[in-house]
Amino acid sequence: MMMPWIALSAGNWRRFSSFTSLPIVIAMFSFCLLPESARWLVSVGAIDKAMEILKKVIEVNKKNVSKEVLDLFEASCTLFYKEELDGRDFTVFSIFKGKRMARYMILMILIWMSISLIYDGHVRAASVLDSDNIFVFFTIACATELPGNILVILTLDRCGRRWCSFFYTSLSGVFSLVGASLQKREYMRISALTGRFFANTCYNIGLQWAAEILPTVVRAQGVAFIHTMGFVAMLMSPPVVYLSKKSLSSTLIILGVLGIFGGLLALFLPETLNHELPETLSDGAAFGKNQRIWHMPCCGPGSRKSHPRHNWHQGSSLRTLSKDEFRSTKMYRKTKYHQDSNPSPSSSDYRSTDEREIRTYRYGNESKWPEAKS
Numbered sequence: 001m002m003m004p005w006i007a008l009s010a011g012n013w014r015r016f017s018s019f020t021s022l023p024i025v026i027a028m029f030s031f032c033l034l035p036e037s038a039r040w041l042v043s044v045g046a047i048d049k050a051m052e053i054l055k056k057v058i059e060v061n062k063k064n065v066s067k068e069v070l071d072l073f074e075a076s077c078t079l080f081y082k083e084e085l086d087g088r089d090f091t092v093f094s095i096f097k098g099k100r101m102a103r104y105m106i107l108m109i110l111i112w113m114s115i116s117l118i119y120d121g122h123v124r125a126a127s128v129l130d131s132d133n134i135f136v137f138f139t140i141a142c143a144t145e146l147p148g149n150i151l152v153i154l155t156l157d158r159c160g161r162r163w164c165s166f167f168y169t170s171l172s173g174v175f176s177l178v179g180a181s182l183q184k185r186e187y188m189r190i191s192a193l194t195g196r197f198f199a200n201t202c203y204n205i206g207l208q209w210a211a212e213i214l215p216t217v218v219r220a221q222g223v224a225f226i227h228t229m230g231f232v233a234m235l236m237s238p239p240v241v242y243l244s245k246k247s248l249s250s251t252l253i254i255l256g257v258l259g260i261f262g263g264l265l266a267l268f269l270p271e272t273l274n275h276e277l278p279e280t281l282s283d284g285a286a287f288g289k290n291q292r293i294w295h296m297p298c299c300g301p302g303s304r305k306s307h308p309r310h311n312w313h314q315g316s317s318l319r320t321l322s323k324d325e326f327r328s329t330k331m332y333r334k335t336k337y338h339q340d341s342n343p344s345p346s347s348s349d350y351r352s353t354d355e356r357e358i359r360t361y362r363y364g365n366e367s368k369w370p371e372a373k374s
Contacts, residue, residue, distance in 0.1 A: 038050040051070070092218065092225045097281070101281065101285055114262030114265075116233045125196075125252075126141040137189070144197040148198070160298070163296055169199075172197075172199045175256075179192045195252075209269070210226050215281055215284040
């Protein structure tokens with residue numbers, strides 16, 4: 001909101017660029033305050049550093065965690081790294097080796113390209129919707145971001161990522177198309193501003209959703225690739241806005257069609273709210289299999305009933321069972337709803353494939369690891 005007035009007071013594009021670069025310089029020092037991701041540290045074998053961060057979190061939050069639990073957690077992380085990640089490299093191409101993850105990745109790229117073009121197009125369109133009062137109108141357009149962010153906070157953890165993305169992206173497209181059909185410029189601006197409001201909202205959802213769908217081992221590379229494709233799509237926003245020289249309606253029509261297109265594609269991605277997020281490629285390949293397309297998280301679990309052929313299988317606690325991942329031969333893993341006093345695996349222990357409690361046993365040893373609730 002301050003941007004146009006900084007530009008107006010600067011009076012020169014060089015001074016304006018210098019002023020607006022100062023926050024970026026300050027942000028460069030954020031690494032001194034922000035801790036590294038503990039998940040990422042475990043994935044690269046830096047278990048000690050991950051434990052230091054977790055212990056600091058425990059201390060700051062004034063929680064009491066016994067030394068036995070910490071030692072057990074550190075040992076399990078070390079075992080997981082040695083069996084599943086040590087000596088292996090994951091790249092963005094690893095995402096495309098499985099059909100399901102490849103489909104998710106392509107959908108996320110298309111959705112993010114649509115959202116990026118819609119968002120950047122609405123930002124640039126502010127300069128042509130009211131060229132006589134460009135500074136005031138641009139400020140009003142930017143002011144829609146704050147209530148849009150508040151709307152995300154209020155709805156994202158209630159209705160879920162998928163339906164929020166569908167509704168807000170589609171509504172951005174609908175209001176853009178409505179604005180394109182209006183003759184009076186005042187009504188067209190109001191409708192375009194409403195489309196900009198929902199474009200802000202779906203842009204913020206997309207930033208978080210992609211990071212939750214991608215497995216931990218390829219999350220950074222995958223998110224970076226998706227964002228890069230979003231920047232590629234933004235290259236098309238100046239030509240789209242330039243169409244306003246011929247007809248302002250044509251600019252809004254393109255933004256509207258892209259909004260509806262991106263909203264419909266969002267329905268084909270899995271919901272991540274209230275679900276255990278994928279850690280490995282095998283997790284990603286199975287993620288979302290049992291979800292119903294019309295389900296909303298606020299209405300219950302919404303999982304399909306499935307009938308697996310096996311209750312027990314060999315594998316680590318993170319289920320690395322794909323062709324490109326190792327299988328652990330040292331541990332057994334069982335999923336069930338309720339605690340059972342019998343520590344040995346048997347077919348009668350099966351309750352459901354939906355994971356509520358995970359109990360892991362050492363192979364050839366009657367002692368078991370403590371349960372971890374997911």
